[in-house]
Amino acid sequence: MPDATLDTIRLLDVRDTSLSVDEVLRAVTGPHVGGVALFVGTVRDHTPENPGEQVTELEYTAHPSAVEQLHAVAAKVAAEHPGTVLAAVHRTGDLAVGDLAVVVAAAASHRAEAFAACRALIDTLKEQVPIWKREQFRNGSHTWVGM
Template identity: 45%
Template sequence: MDDVRRARISAEPIDLAAHLAAVDDPRMGAETSFVGRVRNHDPEAVGAVQALEYSSHPDAEQVLRGLAQRAADRTGAIIAVSHRVGRLDVGEAAVVIAVAAPHRAEAFEACRQVIEDIKRELPVWKRQIEQSGDATWKGLGG
Protein backbone atom coordinates (compact mmCIF):
# COMPACT_ATOMS: atom_id res chain seq x y z
CA MET A 1 0.00 0.00 0.00
CA ASP A 2 1.21 3.50 -0.81
CA ASP A 3 1.00 5.22 2.59
CA VAL A 4 2.06 8.64 1.30
CA ARG A 5 -0.37 9.50 -1.45
CA ARG A 6 0.94 13.04 -1.96
CA ALA A 7 3.99 14.98 -0.74
CA ARG A 8 4.50 18.18 -2.71
CA ILE A 9 6.28 21.49 -2.59
CA SER A 10 4.51 23.78 -5.02
CA ALA A 11 3.96 27.39 -5.98
CA GLU A 12 0.35 26.55 -6.88
CA PRO A 13 -2.53 27.03 -4.42
CA ILE A 14 -3.23 23.94 -2.32
CA ASP A 15 -6.58 22.19 -2.67
CA LEU A 16 -7.79 20.64 0.60
CA ALA A 17 -10.49 18.61 -1.18
CA ALA A 18 -7.86 16.99 -3.43
CA HIS A 19 -5.84 16.00 -0.37
CA LEU A 20 -8.89 14.50 1.32
CA ALA A 21 -9.72 12.60 -1.88
CA ALA A 22 -6.15 11.28 -2.01
CA VAL A 23 -6.49 9.61 1.41
CA ASP A 24 -10.02 8.27 0.86
CA ASP A 25 -9.84 4.55 1.63
CA PRO A 26 -12.65 2.18 2.70
CA ARG A 27 -10.33 0.48 5.21
CA MET A 28 -9.93 3.68 7.19
CA GLY A 29 -12.44 4.78 9.81
CA ALA A 30 -11.10 8.25 10.60
CA GLU A 31 -9.98 11.25 8.59
CA THR A 32 -8.51 14.47 9.84
CA SER A 33 -6.88 17.47 8.22
CA PHE A 34 -4.80 20.50 9.03
CA VAL A 35 -4.61 23.76 7.10
CA GLY A 36 -1.93 26.27 8.06
CA ARG A 37 -2.82 29.74 6.75
CA VAL A 38 -0.95 33.02 6.57
CA ARG A 39 -2.24 35.20 9.38
CA ASN A 40 -2.24 38.99 9.62
CA HIS A 41 -0.18 39.16 12.80
CA ASP A 42 2.87 37.69 14.48
CA PRO A 43 4.03 38.20 18.08
CA GLU A 44 7.44 39.32 16.81
CA ALA A 45 6.09 41.74 14.18
CA VAL A 46 5.95 45.45 14.90
CA GLY A 47 2.87 45.92 12.71
CA ALA A 48 0.38 43.93 10.71
CA VAL A 49 1.65 41.12 8.50
CA GLN A 50 0.86 41.59 4.81
CA ALA A 51 2.37 38.42 3.27
CA LEU A 52 4.86 35.59 3.62
CA GLU A 53 7.37 34.58 0.98
CA TYR A 54 8.40 30.92 1.24
CA SER A 55 11.50 29.43 -0.34
CA SER A 56 12.75 25.87 -0.18
CA HIS A 57 15.81 23.72 -0.62
CA PRO A 58 15.81 21.60 -3.82
CA ASP A 59 15.50 18.45 -1.68
CA ALA A 60 12.50 19.75 0.30
CA GLU A 61 9.93 17.57 -1.47
CA GLN A 62 11.97 14.44 -0.79
CA VAL A 63 12.33 15.45 2.86
CA LEU A 64 8.57 16.10 3.07
CA ARG A 65 7.84 12.62 1.70
CA GLY A 66 10.18 11.13 4.30
CA LEU A 67 8.47 13.01 7.14
CA ALA A 68 5.06 11.80 5.97
CA GLN A 69 6.30 8.23 5.59
CA ARG A 70 7.73 8.28 9.11
CA ALA A 71 4.32 9.30 10.49
CA ALA A 72 2.56 6.69 8.34
CA ASP A 73 4.92 3.95 9.53
CA ARG A 74 4.35 4.91 13.15
CA THR A 75 0.55 5.14 12.98
CA GLY A 76 -0.66 3.02 10.07
CA ALA A 77 -2.13 6.12 8.47
CA ILE A 78 -2.40 7.26 4.85
CA ILE A 79 -1.12 10.80 4.34
CA ALA A 80 -1.30 13.56 1.73
CA VAL A 81 0.66 16.73 2.44
CA SER A 82 1.71 19.85 0.53
CA HIS A 83 3.65 23.01 1.36
CA ARG A 84 3.51 26.19 -0.72
CA VAL A 85 6.44 28.27 -1.85
CA GLY A 86 6.42 31.77 -3.29
CA ARG A 87 4.48 34.78 -2.07
CA LEU A 88 1.31 34.07 -0.06
CA ASP A 89 -1.07 36.77 1.08
CA VAL A 90 -2.97 36.75 4.36
CA GLY A 91 -5.54 33.94 4.37
CA GLU A 92 -3.81 31.71 1.84
CA ALA A 93 -2.98 28.11 2.79
CA ALA A 94 0.72 27.49 3.29
CA VAL A 95 0.45 23.86 4.44
CA VAL A 96 -2.27 21.25 3.97
CA ILE A 97 -2.24 17.80 5.55
CA ALA A 98 -4.91 15.13 5.14
CA VAL A 99 -4.74 11.87 7.06
CA ALA A 100 -6.84 8.70 7.05
CA ALA A 101 -6.27 6.04 9.69
CA PRO A 102 -8.09 3.04 11.13
CA HIS A 103 -9.11 5.04 14.24
CA ARG A 104 -9.25 8.71 15.34
CA ALA A 105 -6.31 8.48 17.75
CA GLU A 106 -3.94 7.40 14.98
CA ALA A 107 -5.34 10.00 12.57
CA PHE A 108 -4.81 12.87 15.02
CA GLU A 109 -1.37 11.53 16.03
CA ALA A 110 -0.18 11.27 12.42
CA CYS A 111 -1.45 14.75 11.53
CA ARG A 112 0.21 16.31 14.57
CA GLN A 113 3.47 14.45 13.93
CA VAL A 114 3.63 15.62 10.32
CA ILE A 115 3.08 19.31 11.11
CA GLU A 116 5.49 19.28 14.05
CA ASP A 117 8.16 17.53 11.95
CA ILE A 118 7.61 20.03 9.13
CA LYS A 119 8.22 22.91 11.53
CA ARG A 120 11.40 21.27 12.86
CA GLU A 121 12.92 19.54 9.84
CA LEU A 122 11.59 20.70 6.46
CA PRO A 123 14.10 22.94 4.65
CA VAL A 124 11.58 25.69 3.90
CA TRP A 125 12.12 29.27 5.03
CA LYS A 126 9.86 32.25 5.13
CA ARG A 127 10.29 35.96 4.77
CA GLN A 128 7.59 37.82 6.68
CA ILE A 129 6.53 41.10 5.10
CA GLU A 130 4.77 43.69 7.24
CA GLN A 131 2.46 46.40 5.91
CA SER A 132 5.18 48.94 6.74
CA GLY A 133 7.43 47.25 4.18
CA ASP A 134 9.74 45.81 6.83
CA ALA A 135 10.69 42.19 6.21
CA THR A 136 12.10 39.53 8.52
CA TRP A 137 13.43 36.07 7.68
CA LYS A 138 12.04 33.29 9.86
CA GLY A 139 13.07 29.66 10.20
CA LEU A 140 16.77 30.22 9.50
CA GLY A 141 19.14 28.30 11.71
CA GLY A 142 16.58 26.06 13.38
Protein backbone atom coordinates in the same frame (compact mmCIF):
# COMPACT_ATOMS: atom_id res chain seq x y z
CA MET B 1 10.28 6.25 -1.51
CA PRO B 2 10.53 2.78 0.09
CA ASP B 3 7.98 0.19 -1.10
CA ALA B 4 6.53 -0.18 2.41
CA THR B 5 5.24 3.40 2.29
CA LEU B 6 3.67 3.35 -1.19
CA ASP B 7 0.22 2.48 0.20
CA THR B 8 0.45 4.83 3.16
CA ILE B 9 1.93 7.97 1.62
CA ARG B 10 -0.38 9.13 -1.13
CA LEU B 11 0.51 12.75 -1.88
CA LEU B 12 3.54 14.84 -0.98
CA ASP B 13 4.54 18.02 -2.73
CA VAL B 14 6.04 21.49 -2.43
CA ARG B 15 4.57 23.75 -5.11
CA ASP B 16 4.17 27.33 -6.20
CA THR B 17 0.50 26.99 -7.13
CA SER B 18 -2.64 27.28 -5.01
CA LEU B 19 -3.38 24.42 -2.65
CA SER B 20 -6.58 22.40 -2.46
CA VAL B 21 -7.96 20.89 0.72
CA ASP B 22 -10.15 18.63 -1.45
CA GLU B 23 -7.11 17.26 -3.31
CA VAL B 24 -5.38 16.33 -0.05
CA LEU B 25 -8.57 14.88 1.44
CA ARG B 26 -9.18 12.72 -1.66
CA ALA B 27 -5.62 11.41 -1.44
CA VAL B 28 -6.17 9.82 1.98
CA THR B 29 -9.74 8.53 1.76
CA GLY B 30 -10.64 4.91 1.15
CA PRO B 31 -12.87 2.07 2.30
CA HIS B 32 -10.69 1.27 5.34
CA VAL B 33 -10.74 4.86 6.62
CA GLY B 34 -12.92 5.64 9.63
CA GLY B 35 -11.41 9.02 10.46
CA VAL B 36 -9.48 11.77 8.73
CA ALA B 37 -7.61 14.55 10.51
CA LEU B 38 -6.76 17.65 8.50
CA PHE B 39 -4.48 20.55 9.29
CA VAL B 40 -4.81 23.62 7.12
CA GLY B 41 -2.26 26.37 7.69
CA THR B 42 -3.19 29.82 6.42
CA VAL B 43 -1.36 33.14 6.24
CA ARG B 44 -2.31 35.28 9.22
CA ASP B 45 -2.03 39.05 9.61
CA HIS B 46 0.24 38.96 12.65
CA THR B 47 3.23 37.04 13.97
CA PRO B 48 4.29 36.13 17.50
CA GLU B 49 7.92 36.90 16.63
CA ASN B 50 7.09 40.60 16.02
CA PRO B 51 4.15 41.59 18.24
CA GLY B 52 2.37 44.70 17.07
CA GLU B 53 3.54 44.39 13.47
CA GLN B 54 0.87 43.68 10.86
CA VAL B 55 1.80 41.08 8.25
CA THR B 56 0.70 42.04 4.73
CA GLU B 57 2.11 39.04 2.83
CA LEU B 58 4.49 36.08 3.05
CA GLU B 59 7.01 34.64 0.67
CA TYR B 60 7.85 30.95 1.12
CA THR B 61 11.12 29.63 -0.27
CA ALA B 62 12.10 25.96 -0.32
CA HIS B 63 15.52 24.34 -0.60
CA PRO B 64 15.82 22.08 -3.69
CA SER B 65 15.86 19.07 -1.31
CA ALA B 66 12.54 20.03 0.34
CA VAL B 67 10.42 17.40 -1.44
CA GLU B 68 13.01 14.72 -0.67
CA GLN B 69 13.06 15.79 2.98
CA LEU B 70 9.25 15.80 3.06
CA HIS B 71 9.29 12.18 1.84
CA ALA B 72 11.74 11.24 4.61
CA VAL B 73 9.55 12.94 7.23
CA ALA B 74 6.41 11.22 5.96
CA ALA B 75 8.14 7.82 5.89
CA LYS B 76 9.18 8.29 9.53
CA VAL B 77 5.67 9.33 10.59
CA ALA B 78 4.15 6.39 8.66
CA ALA B 79 6.51 3.97 10.44
CA GLU B 80 5.61 5.47 13.83
CA HIS B 81 1.87 5.38 13.08
CA PRO B 82 1.18 2.06 11.31
CA GLY B 83 -2.12 1.80 9.50
CA THR B 84 -2.36 5.50 8.69
CA VAL B 85 -2.49 7.11 5.25
CA LEU B 86 -0.69 10.45 4.83
CA ALA B 87 -0.67 13.43 2.50
CA ALA B 88 0.96 16.87 2.72
CA VAL B 89 1.37 19.78 0.33
CA HIS B 90 3.26 23.01 1.13
CA ARG B 91 3.11 26.21 -0.87
CA THR B 92 6.02 28.35 -2.03
CA GLY B 93 6.06 31.81 -3.56
CA ASP B 94 4.14 34.95 -2.61
CA LEU B 95 1.04 34.47 -0.49
CA ALA B 96 -1.54 36.98 0.74
CA VAL B 97 -3.22 37.00 4.14
CA GLY B 98 -5.80 34.19 4.11
CA ASP B 99 -4.05 32.05 1.48
CA LEU B 100 -3.42 28.36 2.19
CA ALA B 101 0.23 27.74 3.07
CA VAL B 102 0.14 24.04 3.96
CA VAL B 103 -2.42 21.23 3.95
CA VAL B 104 -1.71 18.00 5.83
CA ALA B 105 -3.98 14.98 6.24
CA ALA B 106 -3.80 11.67 8.01
CA ALA B 107 -6.41 8.95 7.76
CA ALA B 108 -6.83 5.79 9.81
CA SER B 109 -9.43 3.27 10.90
CA HIS B 110 -10.06 5.32 14.05
CA ARG B 111 -9.86 9.04 14.85
CA ALA B 112 -7.23 8.80 17.59
CA GLU B 113 -4.65 7.38 15.19
CA ALA B 114 -5.55 9.94 12.51
CA PHE B 115 -5.18 12.86 14.94
CA ALA B 116 -1.84 11.59 16.27
CA ALA B 117 -0.38 11.02 12.81
CA CYS B 118 -1.59 14.37 11.49
CA ARG B 119 -0.05 16.20 14.44
CA ALA B 120 3.22 14.30 14.03
CA LEU B 121 3.34 15.02 10.30
CA ILE B 122 2.76 18.78 10.52
CA ASP B 123 5.06 19.22 13.53
CA THR B 124 7.90 17.23 11.97
CA LEU B 125 7.42 18.90 8.58
CA LYS B 126 7.77 22.34 10.20
CA GLU B 127 10.85 21.24 12.17
CA GLN B 128 12.76 19.35 9.47
CA VAL B 129 11.72 20.30 5.93
CA PRO B 130 13.84 23.23 4.65
CA ILE B 131 11.12 25.77 3.87
CA TRP B 132 11.55 29.36 5.01
CA LYS B 133 9.22 32.32 5.05
CA ARG B 134 9.78 36.02 4.66
CA GLU B 135 7.14 38.03 6.48
CA GLN B 136 6.43 41.43 4.97
CA PHE B 137 5.04 44.03 7.40
CA ARG B 138 2.77 47.00 6.77
CA ASN B 139 5.56 49.41 7.83
CA GLY B 140 7.74 48.17 4.94
CA SER B 141 10.13 46.04 7.01
CA HIS B 142 10.41 42.26 6.76
CA THR B 143 11.91 39.31 8.60
CA TRP B 144 12.89 35.74 7.69
CA VAL B 145 11.53 32.87 9.79
CA GLY B 146 12.98 29.38 9.91
CA MET B 147 16.47 30.20 8.75
